[in-house]
Amino acid sequence: MTRGMRLKEAKQYVAGKLGITPFDLSDPVVMTDVRNEYGFGRVHSYAISQPWQANQIEAKFNIARVLDVPINSVERFKERTTPGAGAR
């Protein structure tokens, strides 16, 4: 979305970072476990309602780190939660 990567290239990149195959990316059985393992948040509210699991902005921190892709809202969060940021 922000890198302008074509789909095949993007699937290979993400799958490589996650240690799975591009085929697995659209398999909800595999991806539910993968999302849980990496703390990406899980689709469907029954799956994400556990209080110890990352969700929402927490999940985006994990996605940015594991995929090595900067996410704007994560960078903004860090910027605004460092000491002295409130005075901006």
Add this chain to the structure above:
Amino acid sequence: MTNEARVPTRMGDGTFTRLTRSEIRADLVAGSEVATKRAKVPLLSDDEIDHLLEIYASPLRFIGVDVGEEIVLSCDGTGMKTHATRIQDLQSYEQWMGADLLELCVGDYSLKVVRTILAHEAQYMHDAQLCTIAPLQYGVMPNLGLYSKPDGPCDNWNELLPLGKIPEARAAAEEAVEMAVEDMVKLADSQWEAGADAIDWDTTGASGDPEFLAALRATKIIREKYPDMGVQLGMAGEFVLGMHGQLEWDGVRLAGLWPREQLLLAQKAGATMFGPVVNINTGKSLAWNMARAIALIKPCMEVATIPVHPNAGMGVGGVPMVVHLPSDAVCRAAKSFVELLHVDGL
């Protein structure tokens, strides 16, 4: 009369009709020929026509792509108070519908309207980013017409043109372009600060070449200011109307451009996703419409270096012009785009 079996298929207005395989094939060939005649694109090959025939002559309610060939679904308007607050709508799309991408917008969807509430929209984006996971963009349509009187400050080129006041009409459109570019950049400034992942220019070119010019100029400025911000540039139609007629961007005259040339300029401006559009002819079958859409968009795929997401919704991309879209029609359009064009998304 023919003894050939008939299968249920639809017209561009969504109504069912029953055609034989021979009739569907004839419509596919005719749709391809119309595209070739108008846009000078290559005809679809016999193999491509046969592939589309298998899709459109299928009696199945649902059909789909092969396992593993799934694509990304981008979208407009997932956060617009469809059934709850805008943030709750975004969460529903993400959690219950598994959306690949979310979009915050206002119901009016016009740039000139949004420019008056930039701070409110930025704060809402900020809040929404904290409680969603999927990439979240902000969407508007440039809708340059709203910059003309009586809605806006510029003289109305649509009123000036029939009076023969061509220079005055062109000057009014050029004035509107300057205003729209400034508003688009200010919108991106505020949304980037709020944490947005991307901006979506939806239905670009609805007001013709001046509007397409505004989107290209704004996209270039935004991508230079914020290299990590995505810009999705989706079109309004297959052909850029020459409401001005003389406007150029990067040495290319904009009036009369077809999808391939539109894509090349969008890419050059720095767009990270391009959405070509082919409008529906409601009086023709969906097979006719799909063949025409595939033939017109196919040249895009040969030169694309960014993701191409053809618009496939109400009245565009082989999907009938009705509010409640028949799933049999939508899945046929999607399968056609994936299997014949290898699109990156829809």
